[in-house]
């Protein structure tokens with residue numbers, strides 16, 4: 001059967017299981033847009049290509065399936081680079097199709113020509129420039145394969161316009177037809193490494209599981225639950241792993257790192273065995289590396305061999321898919337315990353003391369904040385707690401980047417995997433609105449709320465127009481502190497309150513009017529007293545996007561905090577937690 | 591160059607842009623390339639890059655692991671200096687007028703080089719050999735006046751006596 005390259009591309013996307021494409025057309029990709037009309041694909045026309053990229057990411061985060069974005073050459077391609085980089089940092093499976101000028105025009109500085117594969121080499125797992133229409137099915141199949149296997153990531157396929165127009169004979173490749181001689185991700189853990197790890201686990205007195213985003217990528221949440229509960233080891237979940245282990249589980253210690261809670265941070269510092277599962281010792285987690293978990297032996301599981309030993313040398317490095325490794329570990333720990341005649345290894349005195357120590361930290365240093373005064377702007381933490389209480393368990397929470405993101409991660413109680421969508425590695429302001437849109441498209445059955453900052457919102461708000469047009473009822477809570485709040489916090493704490501270029505404005509733009517101009521419903525909450533009513537109203541709207549402008553206390557800071565570059569031992573818990581500590585320790589003394 | 595260098599023999603797919611990916615990776619990850627030679631192999635689908643890296647610039651293991659993540663990289667053999675036959679080619683144009691010409695020719699003969707071009711007061715010398723030998727020769731020629739120098743960068747293969755090259759595993763497991 002003869003097809004054009006463009007038809008073959010669309011059919012290849014369909015064959016790979018694509019249901020939704022986020023994109024925006026232009027000259028070089030024009031031929032590809034024509035067969036979309038006759039295809040099964042739902043195309044969502046974004047208002048900026050960065051939005052297409054983040055929407056594809058949101059879709060992938062929420063569904064586990066690769067997000068697909070399609071843009072034109074030159075400015076279309078460069079506009080999506082930020083989203084590709086974001087997906088690369090957070091290992092998000094994503095396939096990006098870009099138009100390119102005709103083959104013969106490449107290198108001539110043709111209209112809207114950019115060296116797309118060159119520009120995106122360092123922000124994609126791999127990319128391809130198609131030079132023959134006949135290659136399209138194979139390359140698209142390879143692209144999906146590379147994006148979704150091993151350590152997932154974004155890939156890009158650049159298609160010159162004449163290749164889209166050229167004829168080819170349709171076929172569909174088998175995996176054995178792939179031309180990827182250098183790509184063989186290793187998924188199976190080495191049995192000897194597993195046995196060594198199991199021995200350390202059985203012998204450990206103060207173990208902690210350091211669960212990262214790899215748990216979610218490997219769909220290993222259930223395996224983690226089994227492993228943690230059987231061996232009774234507490235779990236911290238990094239910013240990328242929130243939801244991978246339920247927050248209200250007795251073994252869950254919550255988020256570690258720069259803005260992690262005291263117990264999660266301190267348990268890692270004091271542990272004697274750190275079991276890193278799909279986590280990468282990011283500097284936002286470790287603080288000063290040389291002072292991180294100084295007494296711990298490390299078991300490190302990652303599907304990407306380059307992560308092992310990159311930051312911290314592990315006593316037991318295991319290259320493997322997280323789910324397979326955890327399942328093997330669970331088995332091996334049981335075997336090891338029997339062999340060592342220590343079937344109750346988790347019930348020893350040191351382990352008991354460790355659990356008590358952790359409970360004591362939790363009691364002394366819980367996540368608390370000062371409530372707002374009546375009639376005054378709400379506390380951001382209260383907005384998040386109220387929202388959590390008023391939404392279904394499996395609500396998908398999306399965040400922008402800044403203080404609001406940290407509060408969202410700290411104060412939301414995650415109960416299910418794949419209910420948290422955020423930009424961790426790159427920290428991309430403007431992520432939330434398009435990512436929420438993508439998540440809702442992928443999971444239309446779920447309620448999707450985004451917690452966004454007033455600064456972030458202004459970067460990609462135009463995608464609310466997309467949401468209205470496509471009837472994607474996302475809900476956005478702007479925590480409006482009238483500041484680039486996270487930067488303001490650093491200037492307050494580390495630059496002697498010299499505020500430089502961080503003031504925005506509470507009223508400009510008028511978020512309610514702006515939302516209404518984009519076809520959504522705009523609501524405003526002026527004081528802490530009206531949070532519930534407004535959330536109620538927002539929850540009842542199901543046919544269009546809603547934006548709630550929550551006026552919050554601009555002086556509120558994110559605590560705890562480990563100042564950048566310092567040891568996690570130097571964690572600053574902030575005034576509210578300190579006051580709580582004073583109060584309970586006094587009571588304890590009486 | 592100190593003894594802290596290592597030679598990576600990297601088999602890559604013979605496709606457009608592969609060299610750019612490799613060099614982009616080195617610069618992005620902050621690794622230093624001392625020399626890099628790219629050439630076809632006996633298999634038309636593959637090329638071999640012989641990369642000399644300064645191991646002080648980054649742990650060698652990180653370099654090989656990051657390299658291996660490139661989809662187009664098929665195989666990496668790490669050759670430490672004592673396990674490798676390393677050779678390099680140099681072309682060198684040297685001042686050699688009436689008085690010095692015979693001395694230069696003598697030295698070329700001692701070092702088993704070859705005069706490949708002769709001008710009225712200069713000669714061009716070709717010399718192949720171990721990099722250290724070329725270093726020594728270059729040093730000697732300096733006093734006569736080096737007009738032009740082009741070195742090829744190293745190529746390397748594993749030494750036969752010690753058996754097959756020790757392939758440092760890039761999967762974290764032990765490969766033999």
Ligand SMILES: Cc1ncc(C[n+]2csc(CCOP(=O)(O)OP(=O)(O)O)c2C)c(N)n1
Nearest residue numbers: 402403404427429453454455456484485486
């Ligand atoms: C694209 C981009 N530019 C700049 C930054 C640096 N930055 C990090 S947080 C932040 C402030 C975000 O302000 P806002 O969205 O209002 O959130 P808040 O911290 O006030 O909650 C900035 C400017 C960034 N992360 N991303």
Ligand SMILES: [Mg+2]
Nearest residue numbers: 453454483485
């Ligand atoms: Mg703000």
